Amino acid sequence: MDGSSEAEIIAIVPTAEEILRRARALIPALKARAEESGRQRRLPAETIAEMQAAGLFRVLQPKRWGGYEMHPNVFYDVLMALAEGDMSAAWCYGVIGCHNWQMALFDDQAGQDVWGKDTSVLISSTYMMTGKAMPVEGGYTFNGRWRFSSGCEHCDWIFLGGLVDPESGNLDARTFLLPRKDYEIVDTWDTHGLRGTGSHDIVVKNVFVPEYRTHKMADGLMCNSPGNAINTASLFRMPFAQIFIRSVSTAAIGALQAMLDAFLEYGAKRTTVTGAKTAEDGSAQLVCAETVAAIDEMKLVLRRNMDVMYDQAARGEFTEIPQRMMYRFQSAEVPERCSNLAQRLFKAGGGAAVFHSKPFARIFADISTARAHAANQMDSIGRNWGGVMLGLDNTDFFI
Numbered sequence: 001m002d003g004s005s006e007a008e009i010i011a012i013v014p015t016a017e018e019i020l021r022r023a024r025a026l027i028p029a030l031k032a033r034a035e036e037s038g039r040q041r042r043l044p045a046e047t048i049a050e051m052q053a054a055g056l057f058r059v060l061q062p063k064r065w066g067g068y069e070m071h072p073n074v075f076y077d078v079l080m081a082l083a084e085g086d087m088s089a090a091w092c093y094g095v096i097g098c099h100n101w102q103m104a105l106f107d108d109q110a111g112q113d114v115w116g117k118d119t120s121v122l123i124s125s126t127y128m129m130t131g132k133a134m135p136v137e138g139g140y141t142f143n144g145r146w147r148f149s150s151g152c153e154h155c156d157w158i159f160l161g162g163l164v165d166p167e168s169g170n171l172d173a174r175t176f177l178l179p180r181k182d183y184e185i186v187d188t189w190d191t192h193g194l195r196g197t198g199s200h201d202i203v204v205k206n207v208f209v210p211e212y213r214t215h216k217m218a219d220g221l222m223c224n225s226p227g228n229a230i231n232t233a234s235l236f237r238m239p240f241a242q243i244f245i246r247s248v249s250t251a252a253i254g255a256l257q258a259m260l261d262a263f264l265e266y267g268a269k270r271t272t273v274t275g276a277k278t279a280e281d282g283s284a285q286l287v288c289a290e291t292v293a294a295i296d297e298m299k300l301v302l303r304r305n306m307d308v309m310y311d312q313a314a315r316g317e318f319t320e321i322p323q324r325m326m327y328r329f330q331s332a333e334v335p336e337r338c339s340n341l342a343q344r345l346f347k348a349g350g351g352a353a354v355f356h357s358k359p360f361a362r363i364f365a366d367i368s369t370a371r372a373h374a375a376n377q378m379d380s381i382g383r384n385w386g387g388v389m390l391g392l393d394n395t396d397f398f399i
Contacts, residue, residue: 013063014055016074022054023081030085031359037088037196038362041189047089048154052120056082056093060101060243062231065111066119067100069233072243072306076250080299083254084261087366088196090254092151094247099123099159101243102175104236105225107212110177114157124155126202127244128374129173131162139210140164142176147188148373150199156180158202177213178204193362193369221397223318237313239324241398245331245375246302252338252367253298259363260291263345266358272350284348291341298337301330324399325385332378335370342367 014022026047033044051057059075061067075097083090103111103123114121131144146160157179164172186201212226219225220240228236267278267288278284305327309319342364346353353360370376375398384396 013068016070016077019055019059019068019070019074020077020081023056023078024084026050026054026082027085030082030089034086034088034196034359034362035356037086039195041195042153042198043089043092043151043196045154047086048092048122048151051082051089051093057097057100057120057122060097060235061119062100062104062111062233062236064231065103065115069235071310072235072238072246073303076246076302076306079247079250080254080257083251084258086196087251087255087258087363087370088194090251091194091197091248091366091370092154094251095125095150096122096155098244098247099125101236102159102215102220102240103227104231105220105227105240106177106215107226108230109212111227113179113213114177121157122151122155123157123159123177124149124152125159125175127159127161127175129161129163131160131176131204132166133162133164133174133176133209133214135165136208139208140176140214142178142204142207142209144204146202148199149185149202150194150197152185152200152202153198158183160202160204173217175215175217176209177215178207178209182207182209191369193365193367217397221399223313234310234314237316238309239319239399242305242309242319242324242327242331245328245398246306248373248375249331249334249370250302252335252370253295253302255363255367256291256338256342257295259342259345259360259367260288260295262359262363263349264288266349266353270350270352278348278350281348283344287341287344287348291345294337294341298334302334305330321394321399322388325388325394325396328396328399329378329382329385332376332381335367335373335376336378339364339368339371 037043056078058067059070063069079090079094082093126146126149128146130146133140133142160176162176184203186203188201189199223237267284270278312319346360346364349360388394
């Protein structure tokens with residue numbers, strides 16, 4: 001920071017280079033807190049505060065609410081930079097920062113409810129369609145229990161997935177927006193990796209959600225949501241699912257970069273008890289080369305895909321379903337590829353690499369845990385895409 005006040009900093013829309021510089025400036029602090037964050041099973045409050053002060057959550061937020069409306073590639077570059085410090089912090093940034101984008105798709109009154117008094121208010125989520133919404137006058141009575149709400153303890157509102165009158169047989173899937181007073185956070189997050197995300201359970205019991213605080217998945221699929229009437233930037237005409245799925249896969253790329261950097265520093269100096277030098281180990285050499293090439297390729301594909309969809313939105317064109325299926329698979333395979341390479345780096349590090357004094361085990365656990373997210377199930381997503389290419393019907397509508 002240059003000594004300017006936080007209000008002055010966030011009021012001026014920065015360049016992409018400046019917002020990325022701010023993100024990279026947080027990496028040392030994130031690295032220093034990563035182990036403790038995992039032990040506490042939540043992000044430290046100062047991590048969220050520093051992201052806020054740097055304006056990072058405003059990258060995809062509508063300008064009318066103090067946001068920057070930047071190209072999504074800026075958002076994912078920030079996400080990857082944060083992951084070089086701590087993948088849990090980057091994961092929370094990805095999902096929470098993505099919500100500031102989805103808010104633009106809601107009816108304007110929903111934005112007024114959340115940001116009318118404070119445009120820095122944050123929203124957590126869990127989109128699992130386990131909520132049950134029964135129609136009543138003006139809205140819905142809502143109930144349910146959800147898992148995996150990353151960063152929920154730092155947020156004052158939440159997006160929850162649910163079906164309207166599911167016993168009716170309809171497929172009216174929506175996102176429901178609720179204030180903190182209407183839901184309970186249940187401390188359940190004790191996991192293998194991504195421990196610092198604090199992705200606890202959420203419980204809702206018989207609360208009223210007005211119609212305007214719901215967002216139909218079908219509107220997000222068709223890129224024609226109520227908020228598009230007011231938030232007219234091309235950014236908000238992109239497919240909802242495509243923005244979200246990359247928010248839960250991209251952190252793995254930054255984390256793999258962090259693991260590679262740590263391995264290069266460690267491996268260049270390491271000599272085993274038998275006198276063997278890691279630098280002369282052919283397996284170690286090869287996995288380093290393959291990791292650099294894979295990171296480069298995954299970043300290029302991510303940026304290409306976002307560029308294509310952004311330009312299509314700017315031209316008023318609809319991103320066709322077959323194209324989305326390919327992009328969905330390319331997103332889902334990121335954690336799988338990163339996990340496989342991280343496992344090889346971990347193995348090449350030998351016995352000394354398994355101790356918590358080194359970052360390898362934590363980063364490997366974080367990346368492998370990301371594979372478990374529903375949006376990162378590359379097998380089922382790939383089978384659906386392949387089936388469509390072979391003439392079957394598409395069964396995946398979160399595209």
